[in-house]
Amino acid sequence: xxxxxxxxxxxxxxxxxxxxxxxxxxxxxxxxxxxxxxxxxxxxxxxxxxxxxxxxxxxxxxxxxxxxxxxxxxxxxxxxxxxxxxxxxxxxxxxxxxxxxxxxxxx
Numbered sequence: 393x394x395x396x397x398x399x400x401x402x403x404x405x406x407x408x409x410x411x412x413x414x415x416x417x418x419x420x421x422x423x424x425x426x427x428x429x430x431x432x433x434x435x436x437x438x439x440x441x442x443x444x445x446x447x448x449x450x451x452x453x454x455x456x457x458x459x460x461x462x463x464x465x466x467x468x469x470x471x472x473x474x475x476x477x478x479x480x481x482x483x484x485x486x487x488x489x490x491x492x493x494x495x496x497x498x499x
Contacts, residue, residue: 396456396464397421397447397468397482399469399470400470400471403454403470406471406478413451413452417439418438418439418440418452418453419436419452419453419455419469420434420437420456421435421460421482423460435482443457444458454469464482466486467482468482468483470483
């Protein structure tokens with residue numbers, strides 16, 4: 393059994409601020425092969441699919457497909473605002489290393 397990722401209140405708040413749920417969209421977090429460390433995250437607004445895990449709060453949703461779910465076991469999906477910009481981030485306890493861009497990791 394894989395523990396689902398956790399989504400912070402900040403991430404759900406940001407989705408609400410951009411009106412994702414009002415537009416019928418949700419934040420999709422997926423893992424793909426590639427990137428400079430072996431795997432990379434794909435984070436985008438998307439519509440739910442039949443086999444997605446849906447994490448929901450206050451009408452906002454985060455989607456994880458069944459193939460990506462094992463790679464995101466116990467991860468934390470957050471939203472950060474820094475001087476260099478604002479973005480959704482993933483703190484993944486399964487990653488053994490990551491690159492400076494924050495979207496690529498190794499397991």
